[in-house]
Amino acid sequence: GVDCLLVGDSLGMVLQGRSSTNAVTLQDMAYHVACVARANPKAWLLGDLPSGSYHEGPDQAMRSSAALMAAGAQMVKLEGGGWTAETVRFLVERGVPVCAHLGLTPQSVHALGGWRVQGRDEAAAATLRAHARELADAGAAMLVLELVPSALARQITEETSLITIGIGAGAGCSGQVLVLHDMLHITPGRKPKFVRNFMEGSASVHEAVSRYVADVKSGAFPDEALHGF
Structure with a gap:
């Protein structure tokens, strides 16, 4: 029942034991994408462009995407x-489907001052909305919204053509994503507010993931009172 699979650079934290995603390489990502692709029968498969693999401009992004x-x-x-809009347009024009990512962007976590909600004040919210419109105009098809207030995520979803995927962004997005290790409650340490343990009450990993899919599609997860901002 899973519609999409994202091989995220979060693998640097949940598999490689790093404190951030910034040390993940393009070679790391290609290896893990290939592993998932071989076992994936039908879900739409996304791969993260890791830190440093697209920041030089469209040409580098195209090589990394390839x-x-x-x-x-x-x-x-x-x-x-906004700075990625030119790259998004370049990729889309060359047949590469693109998912953008706004809000808390883990590759920039140090510049953002840590793992905190983005877009809380009026000016920051306006900037995120403007960036979403720019990315939509550039041809992005999907947009991950991470750690943004629920009302703002809903507004972006309603006023753009983007398929929005929320993580810590409330129930108003088009879809939801969770890190598998968080969903199964096997990530050590303190869990983010937006995470729910789907292994609790499940007899298997398959059942836990099936419950996650069912609860997202029914609207039971995320619960605004428990998981939203």
Whole structure:
């Protein structure tokens, strides 16, 4: 029942034991995308462009995207607002489907001052809305919204053509994503507010993931009172 699979650079934290995603390489991503692609029967497969693999400009982004597509990705994801619009347009014009990512962008976590909700004040919210429109105009098809207030995520969803995927962004997005290790409650340490343990009450990983899919599609997860901002 899973519609999309994202091979995220969060693998640097949940698999490689790093404190951030910034050390993940393009080679790391291509390897993991290929592993998932071989086991994936039908879900739409996205691969993260890791830090430093697209920041030099469209040409570098195209080379990096080609590596992930060759490994089996059907769409690439990149982080950032207005400065990425030119790159998004360049990729889309060359047949590469793109998912954008706004809000808390983990590759920029140090510049953002840590893992905190983005877009709380009026000016920051207006900037995120403007960036979403720019990315939509550039041809992005999907947009991950991470750690943004629920009302803002809903507004962006309603006023753009983008398929929005929320993580810590409330129930008003088009869809939801969770890190598998968080969903199964096997990530050590303190869990983010927006995470729910789907292994609790489940007899298997398959059942836990099936419950997650069912609860997202029914609107039972995320619960605004428990998981929203």
